[in-house]
Amino acid sequence: MEVTKAVIPAAGFGTRFLPVTKAQPKEMMPVLDKPTIQYVVEEAIAAGIEDILIITGRGKQAIERHFDKSYELEEALEAAGKTDRLNRVEEIADLGDIHYVRQKEREGLGDAVRYAEKHVGENPFALLLGDTIIESDTPCTQTLIEHAEAHDVSTLSLERVPWAQVSSYGVADADIDDDTDLTDESFPVSDFIEKPAREDAPSNLAITGRYIFTAEIFDALDATEKGVGGELQLTDAIRKLTDIRGVELTGDRYDIGTIPSWLRANIEMSLQYDDGEMNAAVEEFLQERFR
Template sequence: MKAVIPAAGFGTRFLPATKAQPKEMLPVFDKPTIQYVIEEAVASGIDDILIVTGKNKRSIEDHFDKSFELEYTLKQAGKTKYLKQVQDITDLADICYIRQKEQKGLGDAIYCAKKHVGEEPFAVMLGDTITKGKTPCTKQLIDIYNKYEASAISLEKVPQEKVERYGIIKGEEIETDVYQIDELVEKPPVDQAPSNLAIMGRYVLTPDIFDKIKETGAGVGGEIQLTDALAKLDKIYGNTFEGKTYDIGNRLEWLKTSIEFAMDDEESKNDLISYMKEIIASN
């Protein structure tokens, strides 16, 4: 199975940091956000990845490309640990790139992948969303696709007051954590949301989604919304992810995620706790 990672947005909520670099390259602790996404794809058994980019996204390509000068310098300096880290990034997967020529929404970004994907099911992984779990989120969706032979999307229960930030589904739970979806609505007002089950940035889609995107006009925000195209599919399932999803969509969530990932690092954890205690005490 191939994976498509949309990474063409402007990242306006992170300006000025994203004026000349993609939000997908903002570091979460010690890695760019998009590296976590690609590592999840690889852990799910996927090594053929297409990243949909836009203007000012060249640093993504550079990050996953081979850097002869850097590798030579690290080798000469005997810094074998860092050399291995750099080489591992290059060897993660086969990564291709295509540009979304015009900002027309997530649905349009996915449509850019049609030729690369062909007539096979494929994964979609948003480049600004990180997941953490015993079984990778995308692998869970692949398992559901294999069982039901239909598209599957990752879900998460969100507080009622936050439903207007997400695509929301209405469906019937047919087994533990698995829903057969009847309705999908992009960013509904709180009083019109059919549930609090939000779409959380991971999908396994059948290739007929491309026809549905082509049929879909502009929706919320004047963009072609993937959620609107998903609603046209004959059959689609949802899975509440057994793990945690980190939506790096605004500054606070990005900062909180970076702190949480730093707390998982034994070398940084204690010093970070001490530093945060000092800050709290001084305020």
């Protein structure tokens, strides 16, 4: 088993960000000085994957334009002697071999993943949600690949969330105690429950938006009925897989799914940003605002 392809779904409406997402894809919402989806693509590249398929939809052309070469802009930056900015713009177009396919009907994440079958064929692939940033010393996707290739099964990244929040996630059923040290370990997962009530949750290990799938996922999707909201739920298909393992997330996860979480990502990441100027500006503002 060798993972060489990545799939990034980015076809949703992003209704929680309206009206800004009326004309701009949610995945293009900026976090610091880059759109969210660029962080996701860079994670796949850092994990050693250069063949990337982005699942888009109507009104998502800005994503393709962002990763395309911009001759006029590059010429203007070069003429102005803005070498640093020119280099950053050129690097975007050279990130990897990026392909696109359009999801014709928005019928859920599971349906979006089905559009990747022709591109990945019988090969295993990484799935990275286009609105989730994960910052860690070792790319989350790289860690998943290592465990998936070692065990030759589909593998998911999981994160311990507060018990009060389990009803917002797909939650893993695994025979693990709350205090079990899972550092650098993977473990079998027997089932998943989508957005359980607190009293029904088998654990507080939640799906985080990073997966490695074998081609078995496509058969599972074909055998899955539409669920909540009339959409094809990826979690329902995952439950049909023969074997699956989980890896507990290390690092920081930023779900750019709501305005509060997007604001939090900008603030927290700016405080960690190692350029001095941005870090200092945000720290100064916070100190002035809350002293």
